Amino acid sequence: MTPMTDSSTSLWATRLRQNQGIRSLMEDLGQVTGHPDEILLGGGNPAHIPEVEEIFAECFRILGEDPSLRSLLGxxxxxxxxxxxxxxxxxxxxxxxxxxxxxxxxxxxxxxxxxxxxxxxxxxxxxxxxxxxxxxxxxxxxxxxxxxxxxxxxxxxxxxxxxxxxxxxxxxxxxxxxxxxxxxxxxxxxxxxxxxxxxxxxxxxxxxxxxxxxxxxxxxxxxxxxxxxxxxxxxxxxxxxxxxxxxxxxxxxxxxxxxxxxxxxxxxxxxxxxxxxxxxxxxxxxxxxxxxxxxxxxxxxxxPHLSKNILRPFYDKKRELAISIFESEFQKHGIDYEIHDPMGGFFLWIRFPSLSVSNHKLYHLCKDKRLFIVSGHYFFPGLNSDFSHTKDCIRLTYCRKEEELARGAHILAEIVASHQAKSQ
Ligand SMILES: Cc1ncc(COP(=O)(O)O)c(C=O)c1O
Missing domain, CATH: 3.40.640.10 (Type I PLP-dependent aspartate aminotransferase-like (Major domain))
Known part of the structure:
Protein backbone atom coordinates (compact mmCIF):
# COMPACT_ATOMS: atom_id res chain seq x y z
CA MET A 1 0.00 0.00 0.00
CA THR A 2 1.33 3.47 -0.86
CA PRO A 3 1.82 5.37 2.44
CA MET A 4 -0.13 8.63 2.86
CA THR A 5 2.22 11.61 2.79
CA ASP A 6 1.86 15.16 4.08
CA SER A 7 1.09 16.25 0.56
CA SER A 8 -1.58 13.61 0.04
CA THR A 9 -3.44 13.98 3.37
CA SER A 10 -5.53 17.06 4.09
CA LEU A 11 -5.39 18.87 7.43
CA TRP A 12 -8.98 17.82 7.98
CA ALA A 13 -8.16 14.13 7.43
CA THR A 14 -5.16 14.42 9.72
CA ARG A 15 -7.30 15.95 12.46
CA LEU A 16 -9.98 13.26 12.01
CA ARG A 17 -7.39 10.52 12.35
CA GLN A 18 -5.99 11.99 15.56
CA ASN A 19 -9.33 12.18 17.28
CA GLN A 20 -10.34 8.97 18.92
CA GLY A 21 -13.56 9.83 20.79
CA ILE A 22 -16.61 8.72 18.85
CA ARG A 23 -14.52 6.36 16.70
CA SER A 24 -13.03 4.57 19.70
CA LEU A 25 -16.49 4.27 21.26
CA MET A 26 -18.13 2.89 18.12
CA GLU A 27 -15.21 0.60 17.36
CA ASP A 28 -15.49 -0.82 20.87
CA LEU A 29 -19.13 -1.65 20.03
CA GLY A 30 -18.10 -3.25 16.74
CA GLN A 31 -15.22 -5.26 18.22
CA VAL A 32 -17.31 -7.11 20.72
CA THR A 33 -16.27 -10.75 20.50
CA GLY A 34 -19.21 -12.25 22.36
CA HIS A 35 -16.85 -13.54 25.06
CA PRO A 36 -18.94 -14.26 28.18
CA ASP A 37 -16.70 -12.04 30.32
CA GLU A 38 -17.33 -8.94 28.20
CA ILE A 39 -19.20 -6.15 29.97
CA LEU A 40 -20.51 -3.54 27.58
CA LEU A 41 -21.17 -0.35 29.48
CA GLY A 42 -19.58 1.88 26.85
CA GLY A 43 -21.70 2.69 23.82
CA GLY A 44 -25.12 4.27 23.41
CA ASN A 45 -26.97 1.21 22.16
CA PRO A 46 -30.55 1.08 23.42
CA ALA A 47 -31.64 -1.97 25.39
CA HIS A 48 -33.19 -4.94 23.60
CA ILE A 49 -36.73 -5.02 24.98
CA PRO A 50 -38.71 -8.00 23.62
CA GLU A 51 -42.08 -6.17 23.71
CA VAL A 52 -40.58 -3.32 21.65
CA GLU A 53 -38.83 -5.67 19.26
CA GLU A 54 -42.14 -7.40 18.60
CA ILE A 55 -43.73 -4.06 17.58
CA PHE A 56 -40.92 -3.40 15.11
CA ALA A 57 -41.02 -6.96 13.79
CA GLU A 58 -44.72 -6.43 13.05
CA CYS A 59 -43.81 -3.32 11.00
CA PHE A 60 -41.44 -5.52 9.01
CA ARG A 61 -44.17 -8.08 8.38
CA ILE A 62 -46.48 -5.33 7.14
CA LEU A 63 -43.78 -3.90 4.87
CA GLY A 64 -42.81 -7.35 3.59
CA GLU A 65 -46.34 -8.02 2.38
CA ASP A 66 -46.99 -4.53 1.01
CA PRO A 67 -46.78 -3.94 -2.75
CA SER A 68 -44.66 -0.85 -1.97
CA LEU A 69 -41.80 -3.19 -0.95
CA ARG A 70 -40.59 -2.94 -4.54
CA SER A 71 -40.27 0.78 -4.17
CA LEU A 72 -38.70 0.53 -0.70
CA LEU A 73 -35.97 -1.68 -2.08
CA GLY A 74 -35.72 -0.42 -5.63
CA PRO A 304 -46.61 7.72 22.42
CA HIS A 305 -47.82 4.41 23.88
CA LEU A 306 -44.41 2.83 23.39
CA SER A 307 -42.62 5.73 25.09
CA LYS A 308 -45.00 6.13 28.00
CA ASN A 309 -45.86 2.54 28.82
CA ILE A 310 -42.78 0.58 27.82
CA LEU A 311 -39.62 2.62 27.32
CA ARG A 312 -39.94 5.06 30.19
CA PRO A 313 -40.85 2.51 32.89
CA PHE A 314 -38.11 0.21 31.58
CA TYR A 315 -35.36 2.84 31.69
CA ASP A 316 -36.58 4.28 35.03
CA LYS A 317 -36.31 0.85 36.58
CA LYS A 318 -32.91 0.18 35.03
CA ARG A 319 -31.59 3.48 36.29
CA GLU A 320 -32.66 2.81 39.88
CA LEU A 321 -31.23 -0.68 39.70
CA ALA A 322 -27.89 0.49 38.27
CA ILE A 323 -27.52 3.25 40.84
CA SER A 324 -28.14 0.87 43.71
CA ILE A 325 -25.70 -1.71 42.29
CA PHE A 326 -22.91 0.80 41.63
CA GLU A 327 -23.35 2.72 44.90
CA SER A 328 -23.29 -0.45 46.93
CA GLU A 329 -20.01 -1.57 45.28
CA PHE A 330 -18.48 1.91 45.61
CA GLN A 331 -19.34 2.05 49.28
CA LYS A 332 -18.09 -1.47 49.93
CA HIS A 333 -14.73 -0.48 48.41
CA GLY A 334 -14.51 2.93 50.11
CA ILE A 335 -14.63 4.82 46.81
CA ASP A 336 -14.80 8.60 46.70
CA TYR A 337 -17.52 9.19 44.07
CA GLU A 338 -20.20 11.58 42.87
CA ILE A 339 -22.98 10.83 40.39
CA HIS A 340 -24.60 13.49 38.20
CA ASP A 341 -28.34 13.65 38.93
CA PRO A 342 -29.67 11.17 36.37
CA MET A 343 -32.73 13.07 35.16
CA GLY A 344 -33.15 11.45 31.73
CA GLY A 345 -31.57 9.47 28.91
CA PHE A 346 -29.80 6.25 29.75
CA PHE A 347 -26.33 7.02 31.05
CA LEU A 348 -24.67 7.54 34.42
CA TRP A 349 -21.96 10.20 34.60
CA ILE A 350 -19.72 9.37 37.53
CA ARG A 351 -16.93 11.42 39.04
CA PHE A 352 -14.07 9.97 41.08
CA PRO A 353 -12.53 13.07 42.71
CA SER A 354 -9.66 11.11 44.33
CA LEU A 355 -8.64 9.15 41.25
CA SER A 356 -4.83 9.05 40.99
CA VAL A 357 -4.80 8.15 37.28
CA SER A 358 -6.58 9.90 34.40
CA ASN A 359 -10.03 8.77 33.29
CA HIS A 360 -8.46 7.72 29.98
CA LYS A 361 -6.05 5.45 31.85
CA LEU A 362 -8.98 4.13 33.88
CA TYR A 363 -10.76 3.27 30.61
CA HIS A 364 -7.75 1.19 29.53
CA LEU A 365 -7.46 -0.53 32.91
CA CYS A 366 -11.14 -1.48 32.65
CA LYS A 367 -10.79 -2.60 29.03
CA ASP A 368 -7.95 -4.92 30.09
CA LYS A 369 -10.55 -6.67 32.26
CA ARG A 370 -13.05 -6.70 29.35
CA LEU A 371 -15.14 -3.95 30.97
CA PHE A 372 -16.04 -1.21 28.46
CA ILE A 373 -16.80 2.29 29.72
CA VAL A 374 -16.26 5.72 28.11
CA SER A 375 -13.62 8.10 29.39
CA GLY A 376 -15.12 11.49 30.22
CA HIS A 377 -12.30 13.55 28.73
CA TYR A 378 -13.84 13.38 25.25
CA PHE A 379 -16.97 15.30 26.23
CA PHE A 380 -15.52 18.80 26.61
CA PRO A 381 -14.92 20.14 23.07
CA GLY A 382 -14.08 23.83 23.06
CA LEU A 383 -13.21 24.00 26.77
CA ASN A 384 -9.76 25.48 27.14
CA SER A 385 -9.76 26.24 30.86
CA ASP A 386 -8.75 23.91 33.65
CA PHE A 387 -11.63 21.82 34.97
CA SER A 388 -10.95 18.75 37.07
CA HIS A 389 -14.06 16.95 35.75
CA THR A 390 -12.38 16.56 32.36
CA LYS A 391 -9.93 14.16 34.01
CA ASP A 392 -11.91 12.30 36.65
CA CYS A 393 -15.32 11.49 35.14
CA ILE A 394 -16.58 8.51 33.17
CA ARG A 395 -19.81 7.66 31.38
CA LEU A 396 -21.53 4.32 31.46
CA THR A 397 -24.80 3.01 30.14
CA TYR A 398 -27.36 1.28 32.33
CA CYS A 399 -29.09 -0.43 29.38
CA ARG A 400 -27.50 -3.80 30.13
CA LYS A 401 -28.71 -6.84 32.10
CA GLU A 402 -28.59 -6.79 35.92
CA GLU A 403 -25.94 -9.49 36.09
CA GLU A 404 -23.70 -7.58 33.65
CA LEU A 405 -24.15 -4.32 35.56
CA ALA A 406 -23.23 -6.11 38.79
CA ARG A 407 -20.04 -7.60 37.33
CA GLY A 408 -19.14 -4.23 35.82
CA ALA A 409 -19.70 -2.38 39.08
CA HIS A 410 -17.53 -4.85 40.96
CA ILE A 411 -14.61 -4.60 38.51
CA LEU A 412 -14.85 -0.81 38.28
CA ALA A 413 -14.91 -0.43 42.08
CA GLU A 414 -11.89 -2.72 42.48
CA ILE A 415 -9.88 -0.80 39.89
CA VAL A 416 -10.81 2.64 41.24
CA ALA A 417 -10.08 1.47 44.82
CA SER A 418 -6.54 0.58 43.83
CA HIS A 419 -6.02 3.94 42.08
CA GLN A 420 -7.25 6.42 44.65
CA ALA A 421 -5.10 9.12 46.25
CA LYS A 422 -3.71 7.99 49.63
CA SER A 423 -5.93 10.23 51.80
CA GLN A 424 -8.87 7.95 50.96
C1 LIG B 1 -27.27 13.00 22.02
C2 LIG B 1 -27.17 12.19 20.77
N1 LIG B 1 -27.44 12.79 19.61
C3 LIG B 1 -27.37 12.14 18.45
C4 LIG B 1 -27.00 10.81 18.42
C5 LIG B 1 -26.91 10.15 17.09
O1 LIG B 1 -27.87 9.18 16.97
P1 LIG B 1 -28.34 8.57 15.57
O2 LIG B 1 -27.38 9.02 14.52
O3 LIG B 1 -28.32 7.11 15.78
O4 LIG B 1 -29.71 9.15 15.32
C6 LIG B 1 -26.71 10.14 19.60
C7 LIG B 1 -26.29 8.72 19.59
O5 LIG B 1 -25.80 8.16 20.53
C8 LIG B 1 -26.80 10.85 20.81
O6 LIG B 1 -26.51 10.26 21.97
Missing part, protein backbone atom coordinates in the same frame (compact mmCIF):
# COMPACT_ATOMS: atom_id res chain seq x y z
CA UNK A 75 -36.18 3.38 -5.66
CA UNK A 76 -34.20 6.34 -4.38
CA UNK A 77 -35.97 8.90 -2.15
CA UNK A 78 -35.41 12.61 -2.69
CA UNK A 79 -32.25 13.73 -0.77
CA UNK A 80 -34.10 14.59 2.48
CA UNK A 81 -37.17 12.44 1.78
CA UNK A 82 -40.12 12.40 -0.59
CA UNK A 83 -42.80 15.04 -0.08
CA UNK A 84 -45.38 12.42 0.93
CA UNK A 85 -43.31 11.36 3.96
CA UNK A 86 -42.28 14.92 4.84
CA UNK A 87 -45.94 16.04 4.82
CA UNK A 88 -46.92 13.08 6.97
CA UNK A 89 -44.19 13.86 9.49
CA UNK A 90 -45.10 17.58 9.56
CA UNK A 91 -48.74 16.79 10.23
CA UNK A 92 -47.98 14.11 12.83
CA UNK A 93 -45.33 16.07 14.73
CA UNK A 94 -47.13 19.46 14.77
CA UNK A 95 -49.25 18.83 17.88
CA UNK A 96 -46.26 17.29 19.66
CA UNK A 97 -44.28 20.50 19.19
CA UNK A 98 -47.07 23.08 19.65
CA UNK A 99 -46.56 24.34 16.11
CA UNK A 100 -48.10 24.21 12.66
CA UNK A 101 -45.28 22.52 10.81
CA UNK A 102 -45.23 22.17 7.04
CA UNK A 103 -43.32 19.70 4.89
CA UNK A 104 -40.69 22.28 3.97
CA UNK A 105 -39.67 22.31 7.64
CA UNK A 106 -38.88 18.60 7.71
CA UNK A 107 -35.76 16.72 6.57
CA UNK A 108 -34.89 13.05 6.99
CA UNK A 109 -31.33 11.83 7.38
CA UNK A 110 -29.50 8.55 7.80
CA UNK A 111 -29.43 9.02 11.57
CA UNK A 112 -29.34 12.32 13.43
CA UNK A 113 -25.54 12.06 13.61
CA UNK A 114 -25.53 12.37 9.82
CA UNK A 115 -27.73 15.48 10.02
CA UNK A 116 -25.45 17.09 12.60
CA UNK A 117 -22.38 16.67 10.45
CA UNK A 118 -24.09 19.08 8.04
CA UNK A 119 -25.90 21.32 10.51
CA UNK A 120 -22.80 22.13 12.53
CA UNK A 121 -20.94 23.10 9.36
CA UNK A 122 -23.74 25.34 8.12
CA UNK A 123 -23.45 27.38 11.27
CA UNK A 124 -19.71 27.39 11.99
CA UNK A 125 -16.44 28.14 10.26
CA UNK A 126 -15.82 31.00 7.83
CA UNK A 127 -19.02 32.93 7.09
CA UNK A 128 -19.93 34.78 3.90
CA UNK A 129 -18.84 38.07 5.53
CA UNK A 130 -15.35 36.65 6.29
CA UNK A 131 -15.93 36.26 10.03
CA UNK A 132 -15.14 32.97 11.80
CA UNK A 133 -18.05 31.64 13.85
CA UNK A 134 -18.06 28.95 16.51
CA UNK A 135 -20.55 26.49 17.96
CA UNK A 136 -21.25 27.31 21.58
CA UNK A 137 -21.92 24.30 23.81
CA UNK A 138 -23.67 26.08 26.68
CA UNK A 139 -22.98 23.29 29.15
CA UNK A 140 -20.11 20.84 28.82
CA UNK A 141 -19.83 17.85 29.11
CA UNK A 142 -21.82 17.50 25.89
CA UNK A 143 -22.35 14.74 23.32
CA UNK A 144 -19.07 13.15 22.17
CA UNK A 145 -20.40 12.82 18.62
CA UNK A 146 -20.34 16.57 17.88
CA UNK A 147 -16.66 16.99 18.72
CA UNK A 148 -15.04 16.12 15.42
CA UNK A 149 -17.83 17.05 13.02
CA UNK A 150 -16.71 20.58 12.20
CA UNK A 151 -14.61 20.79 9.08
CA UNK A 152 -12.74 23.78 10.50
CA UNK A 153 -10.47 23.35 13.49
CA UNK A 154 -11.25 25.08 16.81
CA UNK A 155 -14.92 25.49 15.92
CA UNK A 156 -16.27 24.75 19.40
CA UNK A 157 -16.58 27.11 22.31
CA UNK A 158 -17.34 26.17 25.91
CA UNK A 159 -16.94 27.62 29.38
CA UNK A 160 -16.78 25.85 32.74
CA UNK A 161 -20.32 24.96 33.79
CA UNK A 162 -21.64 25.73 37.24
CA UNK A 163 -21.36 22.67 39.47
CA UNK A 164 -24.10 22.37 42.06
CA UNK A 165 -23.97 19.86 44.88
CA UNK A 166 -27.46 18.38 45.04
CA UNK A 167 -27.05 15.75 47.78
CA UNK A 168 -24.79 13.16 49.32
CA UNK A 169 -22.68 11.80 46.40
CA UNK A 170 -24.80 13.83 43.94
CA UNK A 171 -24.18 16.92 41.82
CA UNK A 172 -25.52 18.66 38.76
CA UNK A 173 -24.12 20.92 36.05
CA UNK A 174 -25.97 24.17 35.43
CA UNK A 175 -25.79 26.93 32.85
CA UNK A 176 -23.01 29.43 33.51
CA UNK A 177 -25.00 32.63 32.96
CA UNK A 178 -22.24 35.01 34.03
CA UNK A 179 -20.00 34.03 31.15
CA UNK A 180 -22.52 33.73 28.30
CA UNK A 181 -20.78 35.53 25.47
CA UNK A 182 -22.17 35.27 21.93
CA UNK A 183 -19.70 37.53 20.13
CA UNK A 184 -17.89 34.70 18.26
CA UNK A 185 -20.89 32.37 18.07
CA UNK A 186 -22.67 31.07 14.93
CA UNK A 187 -24.94 28.58 16.69
CA UNK A 188 -25.70 27.14 20.10
CA UNK A 189 -26.05 23.36 20.44
CA UNK A 190 -27.27 21.16 23.26
CA UNK A 191 -28.70 17.71 23.75
CA UNK A 192 -31.81 17.35 25.96
CA UNK A 193 -31.57 15.05 27.85
CA UNK A 194 -27.83 15.57 27.72
CA UNK A 195 -25.64 12.71 26.68
CA UNK A 196 -23.46 11.98 28.74
CA UNK A 197 -24.83 13.37 32.02
CA UNK A 198 -28.57 12.75 31.92
CA UNK A 199 -29.11 16.44 32.62
CA UNK A 200 -32.40 17.88 31.32
CA UNK A 201 -32.03 21.61 30.91
CA UNK A 202 -35.16 23.47 32.04
CA UNK A 203 -37.31 25.33 29.55
CA UNK A 204 -36.69 28.44 31.66
CA UNK A 205 -32.93 28.14 31.02
CA UNK A 206 -33.49 27.49 27.32
CA UNK A 207 -35.79 30.54 27.10
CA UNK A 208 -33.10 32.60 28.88
CA UNK A 209 -30.54 31.61 26.24
CA UNK A 210 -32.98 32.09 23.40
CA UNK A 211 -33.76 35.63 24.48
CA UNK A 212 -30.09 36.35 23.76
CA UNK A 213 -29.57 34.20 20.66
CA UNK A 214 -32.71 35.62 18.99
CA UNK A 215 -31.40 39.16 19.24
CA UNK A 216 -28.41 38.11 17.15
CA UNK A 217 -30.31 35.67 14.87
CA UNK A 218 -28.18 32.79 16.17
CA UNK A 219 -29.87 29.41 15.69
CA UNK A 220 -30.40 27.16 18.69
CA UNK A 221 -29.92 23.46 17.89
CA UNK A 222 -31.68 21.16 20.33
CA UNK A 223 -30.88 17.47 20.00
CA UNK A 224 -33.83 15.40 21.18
CA UNK A 225 -32.35 11.94 20.55
CA UNK A 226 -33.51 10.87 24.06
CA UNK A 227 -36.12 13.61 24.39
CA UNK A 228 -39.71 14.36 23.47
CA UNK A 229 -41.87 13.09 21.88
CA UNK A 230 -40.03 9.74 21.65
CA UNK A 231 -38.45 8.04 23.60
CA UNK A 232 -39.35 10.95 25.90
CA UNK A 233 -36.89 10.07 28.67
CA UNK A 234 -37.05 13.59 30.14
CA UNK A 235 -37.93 12.84 33.75
CA UNK A 236 -40.19 15.49 35.26
CA UNK A 237 -39.16 18.35 32.92
CA UNK A 238 -41.56 19.80 30.32
CA UNK A 239 -41.24 18.88 26.65
CA UNK A 240 -39.56 21.15 24.10
CA UNK A 241 -41.71 23.02 21.57
CA UNK A 242 -40.71 24.17 18.12
CA UNK A 243 -40.25 27.96 17.70
CA UNK A 244 -38.79 29.98 14.85
CA UNK A 245 -35.03 30.13 15.49
CA UNK A 246 -34.82 26.57 16.78
CA UNK A 247 -33.59 23.52 14.91
CA UNK A 248 -34.76 20.30 16.53
CA UNK A 249 -33.44 16.82 15.82
CA UNK A 250 -35.21 13.55 16.54
CA UNK A 251 -33.89 10.03 16.18
CA UNK A 252 -35.39 6.57 15.83
CA UNK A 253 -32.27 5.06 17.42
CA UNK A 254 -33.06 5.39 21.08
CA UNK A 255 -36.57 3.96 20.72
CA UNK A 256 -34.82 0.74 19.70
CA UNK A 257 -34.00 1.19 16.01
CA UNK A 258 -30.34 2.25 15.81
CA UNK A 259 -29.76 -0.13 12.90
CA UNK A 260 -32.43 1.59 10.79
CA UNK A 261 -30.57 4.96 10.85
CA UNK A 262 -33.40 7.50 10.74
CA UNK A 263 -33.00 11.05 11.99
CA UNK A 264 -35.61 13.79 11.55
CA UNK A 265 -34.77 17.50 11.48
CA UNK A 266 -37.33 20.24 12.11
CA UNK A 267 -36.24 23.76 11.21
CA UNK A 268 -37.07 26.79 9.09
CA UNK A 269 -37.50 26.20 5.32
CA UNK A 270 -34.22 27.95 4.43
CA UNK A 271 -32.11 25.70 6.68
CA UNK A 272 -33.97 22.66 5.40
CA UNK A 273 -33.24 23.70 1.84
CA UNK A 274 -29.51 23.99 2.59
CA UNK A 275 -29.66 20.59 4.26
CA UNK A 276 -31.23 19.19 1.09
CA UNK A 277 -28.26 20.44 -0.95
CA UNK A 278 -25.82 18.92 1.53
CA UNK A 279 -27.73 15.63 1.59
CA UNK A 280 -27.77 15.36 -2.19
CA UNK A 281 -24.01 15.87 -2.31
CA UNK A 282 -23.13 13.70 0.67
CA UNK A 283 -25.76 10.94 0.60
CA UNK A 284 -27.72 11.25 -2.66
CA UNK A 285 -30.77 10.25 -0.64
CA UNK A 286 -32.01 9.23 2.77
CA UNK A 287 -32.50 5.46 3.10
CA UNK A 288 -36.02 4.14 2.59
CA UNK A 289 -36.43 1.71 5.45
CA UNK A 290 -36.66 4.33 8.22
CA UNK A 291 -39.23 6.50 6.48
CA UNK A 292 -41.40 3.53 5.52
CA UNK A 293 -41.31 2.30 9.13
CA UNK A 294 -42.07 5.83 10.29
CA UNK A 295 -45.16 5.89 8.09
CA UNK A 296 -46.56 2.84 9.89
CA UNK A 297 -45.54 4.01 13.36
CA UNK A 298 -47.00 7.50 12.85
CA UNK A 299 -50.20 6.36 11.13
CA UNK A 300 -50.93 3.85 13.89
CA UNK A 301 -49.80 6.39 16.52
CA UNK A 302 -47.66 3.74 18.20
CA UNK A 303 -44.81 5.83 19.61
Missing amino acids: DYQAPIGNDRFRSLAAEYLSPHFGSNLTKDQIAFFNGSQNAYSYLLNIHSGYMKDGSFKKILLPIVPEYIGYADQSIEENAFLAKNPEVIKTGNHRFRYALNKTDFDLSEVGSVALSRPTNPTGNVLSNADIDWMEERTKKKSIPLLIDLAYGNPFPNLIGSEDPINYNEGRTLSLSFSKIGLPGVRLGIIISNPETIEILSSYAAVGNLAVGNLGVYMMEILFQKNIL
